[in-house]
Amino acid sequence: MISRRIVLHFPIDLVSDPIISRLVKKYDLECNILKADITPRQIGILVLGLKGENSNYKDAIEYLKSLNISVQLLSQDVTRDDDRCIECGACVTICPTDALTRDPLTGAVSFDKESCIGCELCIVACPMRAMKVCF
Ligand code: SF4
Ligand code: SF4
Incomplete structure (x- = not known):
């Protein structure tokens, strides 16, 4: 089991894609949306808490990257x-x-x-x- 908080930056054309529901249904992850925003430069920002099996988490991150979504782990301090x-x-x-x-x-x-x-x-x-x- 793994629990991580991540920041996603994605292009505006992906804003209406059902990315979260795919993370839940396909990768069986618990998703907690901590922040969702669109910047003036038309970049979507999503701060997510993800929890689930390690292999599913890894596959989900690969899936996000395959969509050209930038994925960053949250820093702690x-x-x-x-x-x-x-x-x-x-x-x-x-x-x-x-x-x-x-x-x-x-x-x-x-x-x-x-x-x-x-x-x-x-x-x-x-x-x-x-x-x-x-x-
Ligand atoms: S890093 Fe901390 S203080 Fe800065 S925006 Fe995020 S939650 Fe707020
Ligand atoms: S930390 Fe201070 S200077 Fe920086 S954005 Fe916040 S209020 Fe402005």
């Missing part, structure tokens, strides 16, 4: 460099778990590490490179 952060809020709207939030009164942007699932979406969004993955 994301940190914020508070000295770099200018509290612009770009990360707040993109964070799927509300680990990054803005205080409506003060405007301060907070990072709750416990709520972070390591999807790395904020790392791409941050103009100051304040969000980092620790390996």
Whole structure:
């Protein structure tokens, strides 16, 4: 049995494809959609939790790659460099778990590490490179 959280980036023409139902029916995986979004560049982003037999998981990843979908494992340890952060809020709207939030009164942007699932979406969004993955 394997349990993984992955990020998929896929072209807009695949957005309406029943990819999730295939993962469930053909590969017998439990799928938990953590985030689904389409970027302004018309790229679909799906953050998924997958659980199932190892061989099925491997086959499912191969299937996704065969569709030209980029598959990334979620990183676990994301940190914020508070000295770099200018509290612009770009990360707040993109964070799927509300680990990054803005205080409506003060405007301060907070990072709750416990709520972070390591999807790395904020790392791409941050103009100051304040969000980092620790390996
Ligand atoms: S995107 Fe970067 S600079 Fe802007 S609030 Fe988030 S961490 Fe701070
Ligand atoms: S990596 Fe960034 S965007 Fe993803 S859950 Fe953690 S704080 Fe939110």
